[in-house]
Amino acid sequence: MRFATLLVLCAVMAVGANADDKWPAGYVPGTPEYSGYRVGGEDCENAVVIAALPYTDTGNTCSFLHDYDEVCFYSGSLSPDVVYQYTPCGDGIVYMTLCTGITDYDTKLYVYQDECVPPFFACNDDECSGGFMFVSELMPVVLELGHTYYIIVDGYGSDCGNYTIDITGDEGGSPADSPTWGSIKALFK
Numbered sequence: 001m002r003f004a005t006l007l008v009l010c011a012v013m014a015v016g017a018n019a020d021d022k023w024p025a026g027y028v029p030g031t032p033e034y035s036g037y038r039v040g041g042e043d044c045e046n047a048v049v050i051a052a053l054p055y056t057d058t059g060n061t062c063s064f065l066h067d068y069d070e071v072c073f074y075s076g077s078l079s080p081d082v083v084y085q086y087t088p089c090g091d092g093i094v095y096m097t098l099c100t101g102i103t104d105y106d107t108k109l110y111v112y113q114d115e116c117v118p119p120f121f122a123c124n125d126d127e128c129s130g131g132f133m134f135v136s137e138l139m140p141v142v143l144e145l146g147h148t149y150y151i152i153v154d155g156y157g158s159d160c161g162n163y164t165i166d167i168t169g170d171e172g173g174s175p176a177d178s179p180t181w182g183s184i185k186a187l188f189k
């Protein structure tokens with residue numbers, strides 16, 4: 001009954017949570033970088049809150065400050081970063097990718113649990129190929145009820161640029177609802 005209640009709650013929260021059209025006025029997808037388009041939060045205290053999944057957002061990191069860095073596997077980055085915040089309403093698996101939309105620079109993507117201090121909860125620098133060379137994704141990340149997660153869109157070296165972040169998942173169900181939940185969770189313990 002507890003999980004059934006959670007599912008209902010998650011379903012209610014998801015209503016009306018579809019991402020608005022985030023393209024800035026006058027912006028044509030695929031055109032060069034548009035600086036100054038700030039949609040993410042500057043740091044964890046000012047993170048943009050994700051109310052429900054699925055979630056997508058587009059922006060540009062170049063006018064932000066460098067607040068964080070994690071090593072996976074490359075160190076010494078001074079790239080500006082933006083922060084999103086998500087508190088799941090149930091245990092579950094989520095999939096986060098920058099390998100989509102208008103992402104056009106050498107990104108790094110990592111997650112903190114509850115506090116934005118090392119060690120990271122999950123981190124990736126380079127995963128994708130083709131048109132998204134050196135771009136990051138985390139598939140999957142196992143989130144647990146009772147924790148808040150901070151998702152940092154960062155870069156390699158001092159790189160910055162346009163990004164699209166896309167987050168989906170089956171969060172809201174119980175471990176028993178997902179036949180792979182136990183085995184995937186074991187990878188992160």
Ligand SMILES: [Ca+2]
Pocket residue numbers: 066067068069077078079080081154155
């Ligand atoms: Ca940084």
Ligand SMILES: [Ca+2]
Pocket residue numbers: 041042043064065066067068080081082
């Ligand atoms: Ca920042």
Ligand SMILES: [Ca+2]
Pocket residue numbers: 106107108125126134135136156
């Ligand atoms: Ca990268």
